[in-house]
Amino acid sequence: MTSLLRPLVAGNWKMNGTGQSLEQLAAIVAGLDALPASIDLLICPPATLIERASRTAHGSRLLIGGQNCHEKSDGAYTGEISAAMLGDCGASHVILGHSERRTLYAETSDLVCAKADAALGKGLVTIICIGETETERRAGEALSIVEQQLAASVPAGARAATVVIAYEPVWAIGTGLTPTAAEVAEVHAHIRALLVARYGSEGQAMRILYGGSVKAANARELLAIDHVDGALIGGASLKASDFLAIASVYHDISGSR
């Protein structure tokens, strides 16, 4: 069954941005009225900008999120940020288990799941990232890797309103490479089937984003694929005009899927 869920177009600024970048955020806010009302929009700036970004977005429909949180609620964890702290700064969402964190900071799926529990406990919508490496895809293991990560990273009892899955093939992140439409369709259909098997109607309604080298030039093709319920955008989310151009493809594809 084709999913017709409310799309989420999300930007992950990663470790990019200082106060000056709020000009781009303000330009995104200024461009929201020209976008379809039927989509959700989110920017996840670095933690240092969340509070100012929330103020810039205040009164608009642009949502603000974090890029990570700690699994514990508080304590002696120098340099870390709790879910409650993100919420306190105005974040409504948090990205968890991004492949950069899994690879560079050795985050396991079990840890991602603990972070998701912490975030959900503080009322944050969690975007849980999964995806195979190039070696795994070449070995024909993309579906099984995604299946393992999904099973271990997403908490039992996950609900569609508060959990979003992001499929980000590691080899497509920041490389300009993307899977073919058929490859994206295959993985997203697989994720949907797994979510429905585990969560029933909640799994049917849970959004599955695609991430990895999404640009204005390829957004229409990628976002029109069945069970692609939005995008998680890295580099192209740093410039307001690029981010808005990607989101604007929903003028053409909503209702046609």
Ligand SMILES: O=C(CO)COP(=O)(O)O
């Ligand atoms: O990692 C990503 C979003 O989380 C994708 O990054 P790029 O869009 O820069 O490939």
